[in-house]
Amino acid sequence: MTGFSFSLSATDGKARTGAITTLRGTIRTPAFMPVGTAATVKAMLPESVAATGADILLGNTYHLMLRPGAERVDRLGGLHEFMNWSKPILTDSGGFQVMSLAGLRKLTEEGVAFKSHIDGSRHMLTPERSMEIQRLLGSDIVMCFDECPALPAEEKAVAESMRLSMRWAQRSRDAFGDRPGHALFGIQQGGVTRDLRAESAEALQEIGFDGYAVGGLAVGEGQEIMFDVLDFAPDMLPVDKPRYLMGVGKPDDIVGAVKRGIDMMDCVLPSRSGRTGQVFTRRGVVNIKNARHADDPRPLDEGCSCPACRGYSRAYLHHVFRAQEMISGMLLTWHNLQYYQDLMAGMREAIAAGTFCDWENQFHADRALGDI
Numbered sequence: 001m002t003g004f005s006f007s008l009s010a011t012d013g014k015a016r017t018g019a020i021t022t023l024r025g026t027i028r029t030p031a032f033m034p035v036g037t038a039a040t041v042k043a044m045l046p047e048s049v050a051a052t053g054a055d056i057l058l059g060n061t062y063h064l065m066l067r068p069g070a071e072r073v074d075r076l077g078g079l080h081e082f083m084n085w086s087k088p089i090l091t092d093s094g095g096f097q098v099m100s101l102a103g104l105r106k107l108t109e110e111g112v113a114f115k116s117h118i119d120g121s122r123h124m125l126t127p128e129r130s131m132e133i134q135r136l137l138g139s140d141i142v143m144c145f146d147e148c149p150a151l152p153a154e155e156k157a158v159a160e161s162m163r164l165s166m167r168w169a170q171r172s173r174d175a176f177g178d179r180p181g182h183a184l185f186g187i188q189q190g191g192v193t194r195d196l197r198a199e200s201a202e203a204l205q206e207i208g209f210d211g212y213a214v215g216g217l218a219v220g221e222g223q224e225i226m227f228d229v230l231d232f233a234p235d236m237l238p239v240d241k242p243r244y245l246m247g248v249g250k251p252d253d254i255v256g257a258v259k260r261g262i263d264m265m266d267c268v269l270p271s272r273s274g275r276t277g278q279v280f281t282r283r284g285v286v287n288i289k290n291a292r293h294a295d296d297p298r299p300l301d302e303g304c305s306c307p308a309c310r311g312y313s314r315a316y317l318h319h320v321f322r323a324q325e326m327i328s329g330m331l332l333t334w335h336n337l338q339y340y341q342d343l344m345a346g347m348r349e350a351i352a353a354g355t356f357c358d359w360e361n362q363f364h365a366d367r368a369l370g371d372i
């Protein structure tokens with residue numbers, strides 16, 4: 001018993017529903033992972049994150065290695081103990097965050113040298129060090145250390161970057177070793193180019209992983225190009241392993257990705273938007289800051305069971321947002337995360353019932369009604 005397994009229970013077109021079993025619990029797929037970057041899903045207690053229906057959350061190697069430090073988290077019992085979350089945790093491997101956050105970066109075959117965006121201290125991330133950090137954190141699903149090129153980019157540069165990531169994938173696999181009950185996911189790169197995506201998928205399968213991510217997307221290419229790539233890239237990955245699309249996304253991105261065979265996603269959007277007053281509802285996005293909500297006694301979304309929708313009016317949420325009260329971020333984050341989990345639950349149900357097409361049509365029809 002390896003402690004990590006994936007089973008599909010139904011498919012509807014390319015959409016799939018099933019479950020990932022880990023030592024720390026089962027993840028219903030398709031799954032959305034809230035982002036807990038610095039050992040907290042911002043403005044949420046762990047029990048509140050669980051109450052939204054989340055089965056797994058995401059942590060970040062980059063942030064945790066800088067603060068409080070991976071060895072310190074290990075000394076304190078690991079990330080689950082440290083942040084009081086006993087369900088599964090997936091950790092990203094750090095390469096993407098280094099390129100988007102760190103100062104003074106130097107990329108070589110060995111890895112990436114960089115300066116901390118927090119205090120300017122110097123650090124080096126390599127496949128080996130990333131695997132060690134994710135082991136010290138106690139991550140249930142570990143991501144390979146990779147390089148994610150910013151788009152648009154010359155095909156030659158994308159090819160060279162992908163081939164570096166594949167060499168790093170092999171080093172990640174070798175360094176990960178044998179950790180029963182823990183999984184290592186490979187990350188497909190190759191930009192928007194079919195041949196490069198295929199070369200990457202073949203290289204990863206040659207090495208062998210417990211799951212496969214579609215990386216290198218949600219980097220500014222836009223939804224249309226992302227969907228064009230998702231029309232072929234996931235199909236190149238093993239059908240019996242989880243497929244994880246990194247960094248996605250808006251609700252309609254998520255629906256389109258599930259439709260194209262994606263099983264797992266993560267994004268900071270629902271939590272970050274909760275803090276900036278952007279609220280996701282079945283009818284589209286509500287900007288609670290807008291004066292038109294000042295006297296509106298209705299809840300955000302009649303169909304939502306979250307504390308914000310059960311206990312408060314739009315008028316109240318408008319007031320506490322404008323007054324910059326802490327309860328605003330708490331309630332809007334909870335609502336957004338609940339909305340995302342309800343979206344995933346709705347798709348899991350529809351795929352199991354063979355009605356995904358109708359469900360998707362209703363999803364788009366509700367958003368077309370407007371006047372929210």
Ligand SMILES: N#Cc1ccc(CCNc2nc3cc4nc(N)[nH]c(=O)c4cc3[nH]2)cc1
Binds near residue numbers: 143247
């Ligand atoms: N609010 C907000 C908001 C901020 C950023 C984003 C885009 C996130 N996109 C994204 N994250 C990624 C992480 C990734 N991690 C790794 N290791 N590799 C990737 O290729 C990769 C690609 C990604 N693409 C989306 C929404």
Ligand SMILES: [Zn+2]
Binds near residue numbers: 305
């Ligand atoms: Zn709600």
